[in-house]
Amino acid sequence: MKIESTPIADVVVVRTERRGDGRGAFSRFFCEEELADLLGGRRIVQINHSVTRAPGTVRGMHFQHAPHAETKFVRCLRGRAWDVALDLRAGSPTFLKWRAHELDAEQADMLVIPPGCAHGFQALEPDTELLYLHTAAYAPQAEDGVDAADPHLAIAWPLPLAHRSPRDIALRRVDRDFKGLVP
Numbered sequence: 001m002k003i004e005s006t007p008i009a010d011v012v013v014v015r016t017e018r019r020g021d022g023r024g025a026f027s028r029f030f031c032e033e034e035l036a037d038l039l040g041g042r043r044i045v046q047i048n049h050s051v052t053r054a055p056g057t058v059r060g061m062h063f064q065h066a067p068h069a070e071t072k073f074v075r076c077l078r079g080r081a082w083d084v085a086l087d088l089r090a091g092s093p094t095f096l097k098w099r100a101h102e103l104d105a106e107q108a109d110m111l112v113i114p115p116g117c118a119h120g121f122q123a124l125e126p127d128t129e130l131l132y133l134h135t136a137a138y139a140p141q142a143e144d145g146v147d148a149a150d151p152h153l154a155i156a157w158p159l160p161l162a163h164r165s166p167r168d169i170a171l172r173r174v175d176r177d178f179k180g181l182v183p
C-alpha cells in the first residue's frame with residue numbers, strides 16, 4: 001500500500017496495487033501493519049456501507065465530536081464518487097480548507113479522513129457504493145456537520161447539488177463564531 005500525503009495534514013490517499021489475471025483482480029483492502037501510522041494505536045471498530053442512487057447526490061459534510069472523533073478510511077466499491085475532506089481543526093494551518101479525491105471502483109484508492117476533519121462526497125455515477133472503515137463506533141449524540149453548500153467553504157462540487165437529506169440541508173454554515181474543533 002502506498003500512502004500519499006495531501007496539502008492537509010493527515011488527510012492521505014492510500015493507493016493499493018490491483019493485481020489482475022484471467023479470473024479478475026485481487027487487491028489488499030486493509031492492512032493494520034502498513035496503516036499503523038494513520039491508525040495511531042486505534043483499531044477499526046465499525047464498517048459502514050452506503051448506496052447512492054442518483055448522480056449529483058451529496059452526503060455530508062459529517063464528523064463526530066470528541067470523544068467519538070474518528071479516522072475514516074473511505075473506498076468506492078461501485079460507480080464513482082468525488083470524495084472530500086474538510087479541515088475543521090482549530091489552529092490548523094489549513095483550517096477550513098478542503099481536499100477532494102475521486103474514488104472509483106476500478107482504482108483501489110482510499111481517502112483517509114482524520115479526527116477533526118469533516119467528510120462528504122458527491123456521487124458521479126448511478127448506484128455509487130462507498131465502504132467506510134471507522135476507528136470509532138457510530139455515536140448519534142456526537143454526530144455533527146457543516147453545510148456542504150456553504151459559500152464560505154466554496155467546495156467545488158463537480159455537479160449541481162442534488163438529493164441532500166433534510167439533516168444535511170439544515171447543517172450549520174461556518175461563520176465568524178465558528179472556532180473549529182478541538183481534540
Ligand SMILES: Cc1cn([C@H]2C[C@H](O)[C@@H](COP(=O)(O)OP(=O)(O)O[C@H]3O[C@@H](C)C(=O)[C@@H](O)[C@H]3O)O2)c(=O)[nH]c1=O
Pocket residue numbers: 048050059060061062072119120121132138165
Ligand atoms: C452513519 C450511521 C447512520 N445510521 C443510520 C441513521 C439513519 O437512520 C440512517 C442514515 O444515516 P445518515 O443520513 O446519517 O447517512 P449519511 O448521510 O450517508 O451519513 C454518512 O455520510 C458520510 C458523508 C459519512 O462520512 C458517513 O460517516 C456518514 O456520516 O442510518 C446508523 O444506524 N449507523 C451509522 O453509523
